[in-house]
Amino acid sequence: MENDLLSLIKTTLIDGDPERTATLVQQALSEGLAPLAIVEQGLVPGMTVVGDRFASGEYFLPQLVIAARCMQAAMDILQPELLRRQEAVARAGTVVIGTVKGDIHEIGKNLVATMLSAAGFQVFDLGVNVPGEQFVEKVRETGAQILGLSALLTTTMTEQREVIAALEQAGLRDRVKVIIGGAPVNQRWAESIGADGYAEDAVGAVALARRLLGR
């Protein structure tokens, strides 16, 4: 039964029906499904299908836009739930996060920010299309121990390297751990640009942040 609901949610992203996504997500919550399971087993698989169809030329930009709206409608409902389950822990640390310059993909970055908040991190989310200098400034201002850089395009992932260079220039590189993520990046890329870590998803990002801070 539960799985039926999750696959219905997945289908609403593929069909592009934000209202139905919202209704079904609400229903899933009231049936006791965990918010994170709804994201990982319903919404993200739907988004993956949409992305694949876009890549193969079966879908065009409008379908991508409307799938993003489905995701947004779902996250409006799920985010407060994810935060409410916040583990009652002492401040885990401070994180600055954003999507790099030239890139406006925010869904995954928002999810990572939400999960880090839920795990007790204080999170400063700079949004999308964030210039390197702005990351540097915020790290300086907040004294953050972690900087998270999201990039979803092969053309913008190189910006992650630029931000690390900007941190070095500003003399801040040793004070902050840089973690990266986004569909086109991987562990090898992280190592090649001198990042401190890579995580595949939001749960992994929390584990990574904790590990880097020795928690």
Ligand code: B12
């Ligand atoms: C939704 C979407 C959009 C939406 C974004 C809406 C929004 N408000 O965010 C819109 C329609 C705006 C869009 C636009 C474009 N898109 Co687009 N988009 C997607 C799509 C379908 C899904 C992305 C998504 O939200 N996934 C769901 C989330 C939950 O997953 P995620 O982002 O990967 O994040 C997870 C992990 O990566 C990780 N993570 C993410 N960030 C971080 C950060 C840190 C620090 C860590 C540790 C982890 C981490 O954790 C997250 C949670 O689990 C992808 C396809 C795909 N499979 O990725 C294409 C995709 C990324 N887009 C693509 C393209 C080409 C574009 C456009 C250029 C299209 C165009 N012709 O205009 C524009 C670019 C605009 C720009 N300058 O940024 C291509 C990129 C190809 C490439 N090789 O670069 C993709 C891969 C589609 C495809 N298969 O061709 N897109």
